[in-house]
Amino acid sequence: MKKHPLTIGLLAVTCMVAAVALAGCPPQEQQAVNDFSIDHEPMPTDADDGTIEIIGSTTLLPISTVWAETYHAANPHVQLNVSGGGSGNGIKAVIDNTTDIGQSSRPITSNEIDLARANNVEAIEHIVGHDGIAPIVHPDNPVVSLSVEQLSDIYAGEVTLWSEVGVPGMSNDRIVVFARDSASGTYESWKELIIQMDGTDKDRDYSPASLKKGSNRDVRQSVADTPSGIGYIGLGYIDDSISTVAVSPAGGRDPVEATVENVRNGSFPASRAMYYYTNGEPTGIVAGFIEWALGSEGQALVAEQGFVPLQ
């Protein structure tokens, strides 16, 4: 066929685009985190046109969703967009100023505070409720309580049999361990509070053999389907398809049940706060929404979703 100059030109352009794309890679000496979304101006958020964007932790998803629905019903001029994505991405979005509110089930790290500062963002923390992470097993499993040390061994893969943690007579002795995906706040909280025993053994990590699940519900369903399974879920997700396990805090103390009271008074070892982060003190509709959420009406909804309200 006749070779068209256009064809050749187009292919040449492609090659050039490709070359530029490759040249755009950071040279080795540059900082390790090459973030091109930082390169350009922070995207303006939509708060001024009546839309509040909330992104981040899937643990907070049910609360934020019900807050958004209720608040929107009472204040139709305020639109709220809620999405998951994990705590890391929620905080990341605050740092990049691409969201109005970042929801997180873990506090911001010092590294992230530095990143925010470098971006001229001051991340303001709002504690919007509390949550406990309860270990759960199949209803047929006779285990009543486990110590933090035992749970740590199970999740780190040091202990693989139910008989090793004093639970004899299981039809299937091998423990099937369910965990959350690596970017969820619950994954990090559980790792720090339980596997690393409140941060005392920083080298301990999840065993690779643990099955990673995308959500609390996914873990609950999997444990309900697996007689020899163990998992962990937020208090709000507990139902009668599984049974919860009391946890003895490190140092051989009495087991503590995963209940709202024990989470609020801090005696349950796997409890944590839930956070909203904003860029600077919130103003306008965002301030109005957060104030409402922290008030009696918002906190009543927290309790309704099975989490632990502030007071």
Add this chain to the structure above:
Amino acid sequence: MNVRRPHLIDPRISQRVAFTGFWLVALFVTLPLVGIVLYMLYRGGSVINWQLLTSMDGLYPAIVGTTYLVSLTALIAAPVGIGAAIYLSEYAGRGKLVRMIRLAIINLAGVPSVVYGLFGLALFVIILDWGRCLMSGAATLALLVLPLIIAASEEALRQVPRGLREGSLALGASKWQTIRRVVLPNALAGMITGMILSVARAAGETAPILFTAAFYSLSNPFPRTVFDPIIAMPFQLYVTATEEPHVDPAFTWAMAFVLVALVLGLNLVATFIRSRLRRRRW
């Protein structure tokens, strides 16, 4: 064939056994399709009604979102895909370049959908800074369905008899005039089939919109511009199946059924049109 070896079993009996096996296989492979549809209806049927499809608490936002998504996808992919098909069928010869184009299209069809998602994230969401929105998702899906559209349109174009083209050219029409007035109208139905199949494919895909378009909950699920986020059916099913804490299982099954019904319905329409077309005599 080993004709000389004496047969241990009568060949007719062995044929009967083998053919029975084939019938069973055929039955087995149709099982999942029929089974899945019937089972979903059984589990979700009790909550499937008009209310479910049209209320805000039901599937309405997801249906609207998916409709927007696939329409925009088709709008982006159709001109390019049909253009490419016209090029391949009417303009291109048999050179090395055409060989490379065909290979490229085959490879585009083979790229895993999650890799399209990655590409869409890198290009549309981050570099072009469209964000996670309708436009990014549609552009990503458009890439995914492009090979489908090209293949279907090219087949449609090739089925137009050569004589029609030659007649038109002989009457003094230019090449483009011939294509536009003679070839395209005759290939239109076949091209529409391709479009329907692409829309069906785009409607069912989850992985490409995972990071480029879909949100789980929006106060206003109806996008005002193409740069607004959306709610889409397959993503909604994924989240409802795995994340939503308190949900009636029947609702999830009903959702799955509606998604499958939509996609299979579109496919049935396309298959029907195609079988009518194949029977057409020139």
Add this chain to the structure above:
Amino acid sequence: MLSKRITRVSEWIIERFIQIAGILGIVLVLVIFFFLLRNALPMFHERTIAEVLTGTRWSPTHGEGHFGMAPLILGSLYVTAGALALSIPLGLATAIFIAEIAPRRVREILKPMVEMLAAIPSVVFGFIGMTIVGPWIAANFDAIQVGQFAALGSLMLCFMALPTIVSICEDAFHNVPREIFNSSLALGATRWQTIRGAVIPAARSGVIAAFLLGLGRAIGETMTVLMVTGNAQVMPEGLEGFIRPVRTMTATIAAEMGETPHGSLHFHSLFTIGLILFVITFSVNTIADIIIRRSEKDIA
């Protein structure tokens, strides 16, 4: 005349557009490849290629991050191998049935039904596998402790790869000249002997191509495996690996990308997985295409 001029200009524009659209396929493949490469390369400023490909620990958020992809690559291979082991015989048998055995009426129902299997969204297959098939298997087979494992992914993928395999095999059988078939029958062979002895061998390269395309399809499938294979990034071992949870490359991208900060090492590592997938599917599809073309040439 002006109007004639406008027609000519617009015709020129349209023909250029068509030409650009034609080339676009090549452009897109290159652009996708380079974008994956661009986002994957920063990974290797911090880690060596060998470390990433052969490392056995995938724990991207622990400490500095561990990015060993061997368990993910092996996980994908296990699920894919299982899927092909199921779908190749099934697909081949279905194709033989459709092409040579089925009465016309049955063929006209069966063919669209098999094609329609491909239309069922993968998230639906995942949903069914996760809520029905997996728990049922775990409840009824003692060896399988948890209803999420590699072979379950294979079983689900088998049906998803089936339409591709059936359609390629069927084309291959159609390309076998009818004279072979007829002369074999004339020599007194039964239809089954003819199919076995003459038709299948003649269509061998088509079957190989079907195998490759099915492989490309299965290795890239995402939502289904994400939902049914358990997502445990262990190295699968021996035959037992099939009934244990694994994690595939595609599931890793889908599960982690949405929650990974853009620009982090973890982000780049997921693009590296995407690049590996792209390279695998590209090679497999290209080889399959060459085989199909060669066999068509042989027959012509």
